[in-house]
Amino acid sequence: MEVNGVEVEETFAEAFPIKVSRILITAATKYWAKVAAQEATGFGTSVIMCPAEAGIERFANWNETPDGRPGYYIQICNFSYKDLEDQVLKRLGQCVLTAPTTAVFNGLLEAKKQFDTGYKLKFFGDGMESETQILDRKMYSIPIMEGDFLIEESIGAVEGVAGGNFFIFGDSQMSALNAAQSAVEAINKVEGTITPFPGGIVASGSKPGANKYTFLKATANEKYCPSIKDKVEGSMIPKDVNAVYEIVINGLDTDVVSEAIETGVKAAVTLPGIKKISAGNYGGNLGPHQFYLKEILK
Amino acid sequence: MEVNGVEVEETFAEAFPIKVSRILITAATKYWAKVAAQEATGFGTSVIMCPAEAGIERFANWNETPDGRPGYYIQICNFSYKDLEDQVLKRLGQCVLTAPTTAVFNGLLEAKKQFDTGYKLKFFGDGMESETQILDRKMYSIPIMEGDFLIEESIGAVEGVAGGNFFIFGDSQMSALNAAQSAVEAINKVEGTITPFPGGIVASGSKPGANKYTFLKATANEKYCPSIKDKVEGSMIPKDVNAVYEIVINGLDTDVVSEAIETGVKAAVTLPGIKKISAGNYGGNLGPHQFYLKEILK
Amino acid sequence: MEVNGVEVEETFAEAFPIKVSRILITAATKYWAKVAAQEATGFGTSVIMCPAEAGIERFANWNETPDGRPGYYIQICNFSYKDLEDQVLKRLGQCVLTAPTTAVFNGLLEAKKQFDTGYKLKFFGDGMESETQILDRKMYSIPIMEGDFLIEESIGAVEGVAGGNFFIFGDSQMSALNAAQSAVEAINKVEGTITPFPGGIVASGSKPGANKYTFLKATANEKYCPSIKDKVEGSMIPKDVNAVYEIVINGLDTDVVSEAIETGVKAAVTLPGIKKISAGNYGGNLGPHQFYLKEILK
Amino acid sequence: MEVNGVEVEETFAEAFPIKVSRILITAATKYWAKVAAQEATGFGTSVIMCPAEAGIERFANWNETPDGRPGYYIQICNFSYKDLEDQVLKRLGQCVLTAPTTAVFNGLLEAKKQFDTGYKLKFFGDGMESETQILDRKMYSIPIMEGDFLIEESIGAVEGVAGGNFFIFGDSQMSALNAAQSAVEAINKVEGTITPFPGGIVASGSKPGANKYTFLKATANEKYCPSIKDKVEGSMIPKDVNAVYEIVINGLDTDVVSEAIETGVKAAVTLPGIKKISAGNYGGNLGPHQFYLKEILK
Structure with a gap:
C-alpha cells in the first residue's frame, strides 16, 4: 500500500487502556494559556519514569470557552484513577493556580468519574474563597496575589487509549x-x-x-x-x-x-x-x- | 528608595539552600533544544507538590557548546542530593533521550558532587552503546531510532539557592x-x-x-x-x-x-x-x- | 449599551472600498509557511506610505489545501487593480518564490478579476519551467536551488473593504x-x-x-x-x-x-x-x- | 578544504556596496519590539523588486538600550542615500510609530551621514509634540492614542556591504x-x-x-x-x-x-x-x- x-x-x-483527565485552561491571552498548559503537561512523556503522561490537546477559541477567553485543552493520563487524581491535583495546583490569569474548567463534563479537584484546591484560599458560577458550572473563586483564581469544582476522567x-x-x-x-x-x-x-x-x-x-x-x-x-x-x-x-x-x-x-x-x-x-x-x-x-x- | x-x-x-544540577542540552536547531529543555523542566515549579524545581537557565551559543550546536542550560533542583539525582535521571531519560537530535553535557564540570547519570542511561543501548569523546569529555553514544544519542558520563551538582x-x-x-x-x-x-x-x-x-x-x-x-x-x-x-x-x-x-x-x-x-x-x-x-x-x- | x-x-x-487579492501559501511545515507569509505582508500597514496594505488572514489546515500541506491565506490590498497587481507580483516574486519549501495557490478562484501572476513568475525559470496540475488547478513548476517552486497561474482579486x-x-x-x-x-x-x-x-x-x-x-x-x-x-x-x-x-x-x-x-x-x-x-x-x-x- | x-x-x-541605516527599536516587552521590527523590515528581501533590503540584526538587552527596555536593532539598505532616507522615513512612520509601546533610537550615532527622520516624523504630532532627552540623545515626544511615542532626531547611515x-x-x-x-x-x-x-x-x-x-x-x-x-x-x-x-x-x-x-x-x-x-x-x-x-x- x-x-x-x-x-x-x-x-x-x-495500544493500551489508560485513564485520562481532560482540563480546559483559559487565560487573558493565548500566550498565558499556553504557558500554563505547557508547565502543567511537562515531565509527562511516559509513565515508565514520569509521574504521568500529559500533553496539550488543542486550542479552544474565544467563542467556545465558558468565560469567553482563549484556552487550551490538556490531557493528563495514568494507569489508575487514584494516581491520575493525584497528578491532576498536583499539576493544577502547582502549575495552573500559580500561572498568570488562568481559570480551570472541566473538560469531560459527562464522564461518570469526576475528581473533586476544584473543591480540594479551594482550601488554598484559607477561608477567603467563595463559590460562584460561570454559565451553569459550579466554580470556586480563590483570592490570590494577581486577583482571583477560578476553578470548576470537578474534573472528569474516562478510560482512554x-x-x-x-x-x-x-x-x-x-x-x-x-x-x-x-x-x-x-x-x-x-x-x-x-x-x-x-x-x-x-x-x-x-x-x-x-x-x-x-x-x-x-x-x-x-x-x-x-x-x-x-x-x-x-x-x-x-x-x-x-x-x-x-x-x-x-x-x-x-x-x-x-x-x-x-x-x-x-x-x-x-x-x-x-x-x-x-x-x-x-x-x-x-x-x-x-x-x-x-x-x-x- | x-x-x-x-x-x-x-x-x-x-531564601533557602537547595541542591542544583545544571545540564547543557544541545540540538540540531534552537527549536529542538528548546523543546527538550521545556519538557525536561516542566511540572517543576515548587517542591511543595512537584517532584523537583526546574527551569531553563539560558541559551548557549554555537561557539560555546562542546559540539558546536545551539543549546540551552537547564537547572534541576531538589532538597537532597538523592532526590535530585533521581529526578535528573528520570527527566533526562524520559524528556531528553527521547527528544529529537539532542545531546547532553555536564553543566557543572567542577562541582565535587557528580552523578553518573550518563553511565546509567547508556544501558538503554542494551549492549549496542559505546564510549566516545567530545573535546575532553567522556561521552556515551547510544544507538536510537533517529541515529545516535550522546550523553556525558557525569552530571554535576552543587548547593545553590x-x-x-x-x-x-x-x-x-x-x-x-x-x-x-x-x-x-x-x-x-x-x-x-x-x-x-x-x-x-x-x-x-x-x-x-x-x-x-x-x-x-x-x-x-x-x-x-x-x-x-x-x-x-x-x-x-x-x-x-x-x-x-x-x-x-x-x-x-x-x-x-x-x-x-x-x-x-x-x-x-x-x-x-x-x-x-x-x-x-x-x-x-x-x-x-x-x-x-x-x-x-x- | x-x-x-x-x-x-x-x-x-x-470604512472604504479597496481592491483585495487573496493568496494561499503552503509549505513543508507551519513555520516555513508563516515565514513566507510574514515577509510577503510586511511593510504593509497603510497605503498612506506603504506600497500596499497586507496581512495574514488565517492558517489553512492540511486537509483543506490543494497539496495537503499546511498553509496561510494572506491578503494584499490596494486602491487600484493596477497597483494591486504590481504589488502581488513583487511580493510573491521577492518574498514567496525565494522562501523555503513554499507553493502558491489562488485564494479567490471565483473572482472575475484574475491576475496572471503565476504566468509572469514562471519566466524566472529561464526556459526550464514547465506546466503541471494539482487537483484541477493549472500550475507552473519552476526549477530553483532548493528543488521546484510551484505557483498557480492566476491570482484572483475582488473589491473588498x-x-x-x-x-x-x-x-x-x-x-x-x-x-x-x-x-x-x-x-x-x-x-x-x-x-x-x-x-x-x-x-x-x-x-x-x-x-x-x-x-x-x-x-x-x-x-x-x-x-x-x-x-x-x-x-x-x-x-x-x-x-x-x-x-x-x-x-x-x-x-x-x-x-x-x-x-x-x-x-x-x-x-x-x-x-x-x-x-x-x-x-x-x-x-x-x-x-x-x-x-x-x- | x-x-x-x-x-x-x-x-x-x-558582494556590493550598499547604503545602510541602523535603527534601535525598543518596546515594553521583547514581543512588541519584535512585532515592530518584523513589520518594518518586511517586503525587504532584495532591491530587485522590493523598495529596500531590510532585516532584524540582533536583540538588544535591557542594560544596553537608552531607555532600559528590550529592543531590536534593524537595518534598512538601499543603493542611494536618497532612496534609503525615503524608506527609513516610510518604514519607521508606518510600521514603528504605529506599533504598540515602541521608541526609536539612532543605531549609528557616529556615522557622518545623518537623516533627520525623527524631526520629520514629529510633525505627526500636529503641534502637540515636544522635545525631550534620553541620556544625551535629542528625542521628540509625540502624543498618540496609546500615550507618547519617542523618537531620536537623527538616524545614521553608512556605506556597508x-x-x-x-x-x-x-x-x-x-x-x-x-x-x-x-x-x-x-x-x-x-x-x-x-x-x-x-x-x-x-x-x-x-x-x-x-x-x-x-x-x-x-x-x-x-x-x-x-x-x-x-x-x-x-x-x-x-x-x-x-x-x-x-x-x-x-x-x-x-x-x-x-x-x-x-x-x-x-x-x-x-x-x-x-x-x-x-x-x-x-x-x-x-x-x-x-x-x-x-x-x-x-
Missing part, C-alpha cells in the same frame, strides 16, 4: 524529523488526542525489556536503529533509510486515535525524503487495541 | 503582568539563575501554613491579595494597586540571585503603571539567605 | 494593549479578514489632514490622545482612561468585517481594566461603509 | 534547509549583520540576466538547480545532493560579513546530511568585495 507514493507497511499499532503510534522512515534524519514535526502539528487539530513526547515526537522508540541488560523495563528498539543496521540481525531499516521517528498518540477513545494516525501519516508523507510508514506492536499480545494502518489509510 | 520613580520597600527576600524573590505591584493586573514578563525575560540573560514558575511568574504567592485550614503546608498570602484588601486586617495592598506578581529565582549561588533580582526589578520598573516593588520573607527565621532590596538596587 | 459590563459608545466605524475599526479604552496602557492583542488573536479566526497594522494593532490612530501642519495627509487624532487630554478641547478621553488602541480590519466584504468587529470587541472586553469601546469615523462623509457597533454587538 | 568533515569549495562570495553569501548543499531538501536555519540563527548573534531573505534563507538563488528570457534582470541559477541537474550542461550539483540553499548577508562592513559567513558555515556543517559548502560570484567582475571561503574558514 502507498500513500502519496510512500510505502505503508502492512502492520498495526498496538495510550500508545497509538506510527513510524516515519526518512532518507535523512532531517527529512524524517521535519515530517514528524508536520505530522504532530496536523494531529494538534484532531479533537481528543495528545502526543505526549517532546514536541510530540519520540526519537528513541523502545522495546519492552532487554536482550542484555535484563534489569531494565525498556531498552532501545535495535531493529529500528539506523546506525547499527549492519550489525543487527533482522534489522528493519531499509538501505536508503537513515532515521526513524515514532509518533505516539494518546486519546479519549479509539476513534480519535485512528483519526490522529490517519491525519499524521497524511501530513508526514507530503515531506520530501520519506521512504516508508510503519507502526509498532508487540505481536498483539500486550495491548487490546490494534490500529491497522491499511484500514485507517484506505 | 525609588528606582525609575517607583517606590522600593525597605525589606528583603528570604532557592526562593530568591521580589514582588511587583501594578495599578492594573495587566501592568503588573507585563512588567513581570519583562522582568523574567531580562533575568533569562543572567547566567546561573532560573525562574521556575510558569513563564517565570507566580500569580499566587503563598505563606507557609494557614490561618484556618491548618492541615495545609502553604496557603494564599492574604495580605497581598488585592481583591480582599478591604476585608483583611493589615493588608499590604495600597489603594492604587490592583495586582501583585512574585518573581521567584533559584540559582547556583547568592551572587547570581542578587544579580537576577537587580536585573528583574530594573526591567519591571520600565513598564507603565508599576506602583511599588517589594519582596517576601518570613521575618528572617526560616531561610539563611537574605537579599536586601536597598543594597541590591543601590 | 454594555458588553460584559463595558460601555460601548453609540457610534460607527467608517478597508478601514473597518474599533477603539479599546483601558485604565492603563497594558490593560488596553493586552485587550487589543487578544482581540487580534480572536479576529485571526474570522475567515476573510486581516488586521494589517503591526501585531494587528494601531497605537497611533490618525485623523485625516491636520490642524497645524496642513502639508500632511494624516496626523495624530489628538482628541483620543490620553497624555494631552487636559490640553485638548473636546478630548474624548474619560478621566479613568490612560490608553487607547485602534484595531483596523480589512476584509473581503462587509459581512466578514462586521463579524471581525464583533469577535474582536467580545474578546477585548474579557480583559480586566477595559473601560470603553468606541469606533472611528469621519462623520460618514468619506467612506461608504458604516459599521454601527450597536447593531453588530446586539 | 573541509570543515567538520564537509567539503568547502575553493571559491569566493562576491550587500550580497555576502554562501551555499549549503544537502543530501535532502530538509538536511539543507535545517542547516540553513541553524546558520541563520547563529548569524543572528553576529553584531552588524542581517540576512534579509525570508527566514534569512534564499531558496531560489538567481543569476544576473537570463539565457532565454532576456527581458529579465535575474533568473534561476540553473547550474545550481538539483531537479534539472541531468538536463543542464555544466551543472554544479553533485550526485548525492538534492537541494541547495543560499544565505545572503548584508552588513555594516566587510569584517562583520566575514564573521557572519564563518559563523553560519560552522553552524551549518553541524547538521547531518550536509555535503558541501560553496559561495556565489560573478567571476569577480561585478562586486568589489570578495569573500574567500578558504581564508575565512582557515
Whole structure:
C-alpha cells in the first residue's frame, strides 16, 4: 500500500487502556494559556519514569470557552484513577493556580468519574474563597496575589487509549524529523488526542525489556536503529533509510486515535525524503487495541 | 528608595539552600533544544507538590557548546542530593533521550558532587552503546531510532539557592503582568539563575501554613491579595494597586540571585503603571539567605 | 449599551472600498509557511506610505489545501487593480518564490478579476519551467536551488473593504494593549479578514489632514490622545482612561468585517481594566461603509 | 578544504556596496519590539523588486538600550542615500510609530551621514509634540492614542556591504534547509549583520540576466538547480545532493560579513546530511568585495 507514493507497511499499532483527565485552561491571552498548559503537561512523556503522561490537546477559541477567553485543552493520563487524581491535583495546583490569569474548567463534563479537584484546591484560599458560577458550572473563586483564581469544582476522567503510534522512515534524519514535526502539528487539530513526547515526537522508540541488560523495563528498539543496521540481525531499516521517528498518540477513545494516525501519516508523507510508514506492536499480545494502518489509510 | 520613580520597600527576600544540577542540552536547531529543555523542566515549579524545581537557565551559543550546536542550560533542583539525582535521571531519560537530535553535557564540570547519570542511561543501548569523546569529555553514544544519542558520563551538582524573590505591584493586573514578563525575560540573560514558575511568574504567592485550614503546608498570602484588601486586617495592598506578581529565582549561588533580582526589578520598573516593588520573607527565621532590596538596587 | 459590563459608545466605524487579492501559501511545515507569509505582508500597514496594505488572514489546515500541506491565506490590498497587481507580483516574486519549501495557490478562484501572476513568475525559470496540475488547478513548476517552486497561474482579486475599526479604552496602557492583542488573536479566526497594522494593532490612530501642519495627509487624532487630554478641547478621553488602541480590519466584504468587529470587541472586553469601546469615523462623509457597533454587538 | 568533515569549495562570495541605516527599536516587552521590527523590515528581501533590503540584526538587552527596555536593532539598505532616507522615513512612520509601546533610537550615532527622520516624523504630532532627552540623545515626544511615542532626531547611515553569501548543499531538501536555519540563527548573534531573505534563507538563488528570457534582470541559477541537474550542461550539483540553499548577508562592513559567513558555515556543517559548502560570484567582475571561503574558514 502507498500513500502519496510512500510505502505503508502492512502492520498495526498496538495500544493500551489508560485513564485520562481532560482540563480546559483559559487565560487573558493565548500566550498565558499556553504557558500554563505547557508547565502543567511537562515531565509527562511516559509513565515508565514520569509521574504521568500529559500533553496539550488543542486550542479552544474565544467563542467556545465558558468565560469567553482563549484556552487550551490538556490531557493528563495514568494507569489508575487514584494516581491520575493525584497528578491532576498536583499539576493544577502547582502549575495552573500559580500561572498568570488562568481559570480551570472541566473538560469531560459527562464522564461518570469526576475528581473533586476544584473543591480540594479551594482550601488554598484559607477561608477567603467563595463559590460562584460561570454559565451553569459550579466554580470556586480563590483570592490570590494577581486577583482571583477560578476553578470548576470537578474534573472528569474516562478510560482512554495510550500508545497509538506510527513510524516515519526518512532518507535523512532531517527529512524524517521535519515530517514528524508536520505530522504532530496536523494531529494538534484532531479533537481528543495528545502526543505526549517532546514536541510530540519520540526519537528513541523502545522495546519492552532487554536482550542484555535484563534489569531494565525498556531498552532501545535495535531493529529500528539506523546506525547499527549492519550489525543487527533482522534489522528493519531499509538501505536508503537513515532515521526513524515514532509518533505516539494518546486519546479519549479509539476513534480519535485512528483519526490522529490517519491525519499524521497524511501530513508526514507530503515531506520530501520519506521512504516508508510503519507502526509498532508487540505481536498483539500486550495491548487490546490494534490500529491497522491499511484500514485507517484506505 | 525609588528606582525609575517607583517606590522600593525597605525589606528583603528570604531564601533557602537547595541542591542544583545544571545540564547543557544541545540540538540540531534552537527549536529542538528548546523543546527538550521545556519538557525536561516542566511540572517543576515548587517542591511543595512537584517532584523537583526546574527551569531553563539560558541559551548557549554555537561557539560555546562542546559540539558546536545551539543549546540551552537547564537547572534541576531538589532538597537532597538523592532526590535530585533521581529526578535528573528520570527527566533526562524520559524528556531528553527521547527528544529529537539532542545531546547532553555536564553543566557543572567542577562541582565535587557528580552523578553518573550518563553511565546509567547508556544501558538503554542494551549492549549496542559505546564510549566516545567530545573535546575532553567522556561521552556515551547510544544507538536510537533517529541515529545516535550522546550523553556525558557525569552530571554535576552543587548547593545553590532557592526562593530568591521580589514582588511587583501594578495599578492594573495587566501592568503588573507585563512588567513581570519583562522582568523574567531580562533575568533569562543572567547566567546561573532560573525562574521556575510558569513563564517565570507566580500569580499566587503563598505563606507557609494557614490561618484556618491548618492541615495545609502553604496557603494564599492574604495580605497581598488585592481583591480582599478591604476585608483583611493589615493588608499590604495600597489603594492604587490592583495586582501583585512574585518573581521567584533559584540559582547556583547568592551572587547570581542578587544579580537576577537587580536585573528583574530594573526591567519591571520600565513598564507603565508599576506602583511599588517589594519582596517576601518570613521575618528572617526560616531561610539563611537574605537579599536586601536597598543594597541590591543601590 | 454594555458588553460584559463595558460601555460601548453609540457610534460607527467608517470604512472604504479597496481592491483585495487573496493568496494561499503552503509549505513543508507551519513555520516555513508563516515565514513566507510574514515577509510577503510586511511593510504593509497603510497605503498612506506603504506600497500596499497586507496581512495574514488565517492558517489553512492540511486537509483543506490543494497539496495537503499546511498553509496561510494572506491578503494584499490596494486602491487600484493596477497597483494591486504590481504589488502581488513583487511580493510573491521577492518574498514567496525565494522562501523555503513554499507553493502558491489562488485564494479567490471565483473572482472575475484574475491576475496572471503565476504566468509572469514562471519566466524566472529561464526556459526550464514547465506546466503541471494539482487537483484541477493549472500550475507552473519552476526549477530553483532548493528543488521546484510551484505557483498557480492566476491570482484572483475582488473589491473588498478597508478601514473597518474599533477603539479599546483601558485604565492603563497594558490593560488596553493586552485587550487589543487578544482581540487580534480572536479576529485571526474570522475567515476573510486581516488586521494589517503591526501585531494587528494601531497605537497611533490618525485623523485625516491636520490642524497645524496642513502639508500632511494624516496626523495624530489628538482628541483620543490620553497624555494631552487636559490640553485638548473636546478630548474624548474619560478621566479613568490612560490608553487607547485602534484595531483596523480589512476584509473581503462587509459581512466578514462586521463579524471581525464583533469577535474582536467580545474578546477585548474579557480583559480586566477595559473601560470603553468606541469606533472611528469621519462623520460618514468619506467612506461608504458604516459599521454601527450597536447593531453588530446586539 | 573541509570543515567538520564537509567539503568547502575553493571559491569566493562576491558582494556590493550598499547604503545602510541602523535603527534601535525598543518596546515594553521583547514581543512588541519584535512585532515592530518584523513589520518594518518586511517586503525587504532584495532591491530587485522590493523598495529596500531590510532585516532584524540582533536583540538588544535591557542594560544596553537608552531607555532600559528590550529592543531590536534593524537595518534598512538601499543603493542611494536618497532612496534609503525615503524608506527609513516610510518604514519607521508606518510600521514603528504605529506599533504598540515602541521608541526609536539612532543605531549609528557616529556615522557622518545623518537623516533627520525623527524631526520629520514629529510633525505627526500636529503641534502637540515636544522635545525631550534620553541620556544625551535629542528625542521628540509625540502624543498618540496609546500615550507618547519617542523618537531620536537623527538616524545614521553608512556605506556597508550587500550580497555576502554562501551555499549549503544537502543530501535532502530538509538536511539543507535545517542547516540553513541553524546558520541563520547563529548569524543572528553576529553584531552588524542581517540576512534579509525570508527566514534569512534564499531558496531560489538567481543569476544576473537570463539565457532565454532576456527581458529579465535575474533568473534561476540553473547550474545550481538539483531537479534539472541531468538536463543542464555544466551543472554544479553533485550526485548525492538534492537541494541547495543560499544565505545572503548584508552588513555594516566587510569584517562583520566575514564573521557572519564563518559563523553560519560552522553552524551549518553541524547538521547531518550536509555535503558541501560553496559561495556565489560573478567571476569577480561585478562586486568589489570578495569573500574567500578558504581564508575565512582557515
